[in-house]
Amino acid sequence: MANKEKALAKTGETGYAIVDSPDAHEVMIGAFDQLGVSDFQLGRIKIPAGGGMAWEVESLEGTEVHQSLDVLILAIKGNQKSWWSSSMEEGGGGTPPSCSSKDGVFGFGVNTLDAAPDAAPTKNRCSECAWNQFGSAGAGKACKDHSLLFFFREGSRLPSLLTVPATSQKALQGYILKLIDAGKRAEGCVTRLSLKKAQSQSGITYSTLDLSWVSDLDDEAKAKMVEVSKDFRDRISDFDAFASNDDAN
DSSP: OOOHHHHHOOSSSOHHHHHHSSSSSHHHHHHHHOOOSSOOOEEEEOOOOTTOSEEEEETTEEEEEEOOOEEEEEEEEEEEEESSSSSSGOTTTSSOOOOSSSSSSSSOOOOTTOOOOOOEEEEGGGOOOOOGGGGGTTTSSSEEEEEEEEEETOOOOSOOOEEEGGHHHHHHHHHHHHHHHHTTTGGGGEEEEEEEEEOTTOOOEEHHHHHEEEEEEEEHHHHHHHHHHHHHHTTTTOOTOOOOOHHHH
């Protein structure tokens, strides 16, 4: 019984403003409805390159470094795909993809290398696209699979966004399946985001996402998070992680 009590985060004492503060849900949804999700500046957190083992988080005080992040998962948007016609070395890094998909079925963009600079984007079936086939980039795919993980950090009233790359998809999926098997909802518990080192077949060291259960929310806090999650998911069906303020205006 003592262990169960220790593993329960109570409403008003969780450390997460979205469930502790009575008006946090209303204020957050109001902000999204007024500004639009695509041009709202969500805080972005990235899996570090080169096998880094710490998260860098931007705050009012500047850049904070954390070995792990304890978060409340708000929503997961899977089946995302992105393809760049130029490699990072050729100037593709930091730019929107040439073609991308929000459902893993159809992509929208210009998915050829010989297209004119002013070529109009088209709707492309992902299963038929050459860039979505293994072998189009070495042993892998040129079109990158990823998921969008939205979550609240401790003390935050607005969600952060982590783009989960293909190398971390199994970790994310495996964790969610474990929660389901244990009768838990991702929105109803505190999840720890950590990092692990991995190495590719060619010897390149990189970081992967590691997720673990920390504690359950109490019934009241869990109900609040389920409601917040539903309201948020209703607003991100057309969310574009690569959109800028200029694109949205």
